[in-house]
Amino acid sequence: MCKYSNLKVYCCNACKMAFFRASRAQKFPKSCLNGENCGNCRFCRYQKCIAVGMKWLDPLPWEHPLQPITPDLPMVISQLKLMDDRRELVFHSYTLMDDSNLDTLVLSTSTNYVAKSEHSHFTRHDWAAISHTTGIDFIKKFDFISLLSTEELIRFIEKAIMPYTLFCTAMRSYSNRREAAEFPGGVDVICEDLEVCYANSPAVLDNLRYPLVAKLRELKITNDEFLLMSAVTICNSVAAKLSDESRELISRYQNRYTSHLLKYCQMTYQAGGQSRFFDLLSIWYTIDKANKDFVKAMIQFSLSEPRPPPKKIFDDLLEGMMK
Structure with missing residues (x-):
């Protein structure tokens, strides 16, 4: 010491x-x-x-x-953009070679992707799997990740991946001028089994499809704002059970990105910068509610229809939701 x-x-x-x-x-x-x-x-x-x-x-x-x-704002945005561009490229152009569990995806030094053929057909589960996997790869590029122990790294990503994935899906849908969250080609983000389970309660699933996209449309969020808010959303140590030292570390990174977001708003919107800053931070509450609604729906579904998920990563995430 x-x-x-x-x-x-x-x-x-x-x-x-x-x-x-x-x-x-x-x-x-x-x-x-x-x-x-x-x-x-x-x-x-x-x-x-x-x-x-x-x-x-x-x-x-x-x-x-x-x-x-602290790196200057243009450098921070540029780094986040490079990371995000790669995530989107892999999301659209590649598929997973293996059906890996969460621990393997988190701890591996590289993920086994293979280029999609022009005849590839992606199901809802396929899109969800590549969305989560590319999201994990994105999160692993943050500097503080290397400073977490193996156990804490798994716990952190287990809690961080779903809110981040929901945000990415909503942003992609908003950019494509869609009303609801969906995968490319108009593929629904809600799996078929969940639709059957809530056939008599469609509002439950509509709460997962619409509010976050509507929030981004209301604020007319820019891509730079999305990148900075993604970093703020990811650097949340509250949900995961981490040591005090790790919480302190991640909180410092969240404060850093929050400061960058404030500076961006002040430079871009001048007198209205502070108001814009608080509007953007309100997105986090919409993401948090969407995540909680999704977790609640999945837990109720798993209790009423116990069956193994189609992908190992979903089984691990579902187990993490119940902790």
């Missing part, structure tokens, strides 16, 4: 000395030295130390340790 950290951060002597030298350096890089996905240069290493909570307790009066350097 590093005795210099007031958050009781565990670190080796090499990291302790790297942090010490960076904090006392008179000349220090202000950006990554090696480009995208580095993580090994002096700048990136120091940022990781800051992210996990390392802080000197007793700096000398004439010493001024470096403050964490």
Whole structure:
């Protein structure tokens, strides 16, 4: 344990000395030295130390340790856009080679995708599976993911993936000028078994199809706003059962993206920036309600119609919903 950290951060002597030298350096890089996905240069290493909570307790009066350097807004949006473009490309153009469970998808270094043929026919379950899988790959690209233990990583993604997937599906439907959430080609997001189960209660399923898309249409959300709100939505440590240190870590990232969203609104909407900021944050409550409604519908369905889900990942997610 590093005795210099007031958050009781565990670190080796090499990291302790790297942090010490960076904090006392008179000349220090202000950006990554090696480009995208580095993580090994002096700048990136120091940022990781800051992210996990390392802080000197007793700096000398004439010493001024470096403050964490937050990437500028255009860089943040650009990084999120690259990640999201890849997610959408894989979602539309590839299928899954294996029927993998959630743990395998979360812990694997790469997912086994195979290009779709022109004659491929995707069912509702196929679209849902590729949507969740590409969503997991997207979440795994956030910097703090590498700092979570295996157990906490699984728990975190188990809770984060459904709200994020609902948001992505709604955004895609809104962009395609659809009234309800749907997959490409007009494929319904509600599986056939769920439709049969709630045949006499169509309002239950309509609450899953319409409100979130309607909210995005009401606000006329832009793609940049979607990207920043996606990051804010994902960096939610409340739902998962995590350690205090991990909650603190993820909360710092959520605060960072929330600050970027506020800055974006102020720059884009000038005097109306703060109002726009709060309007966008209200999307999170709509996502949360849609997620809770979906979880409730799935749990009731599983209790009334106990049967194995068509994909392993759905079985794991359903089990996670019941925890």
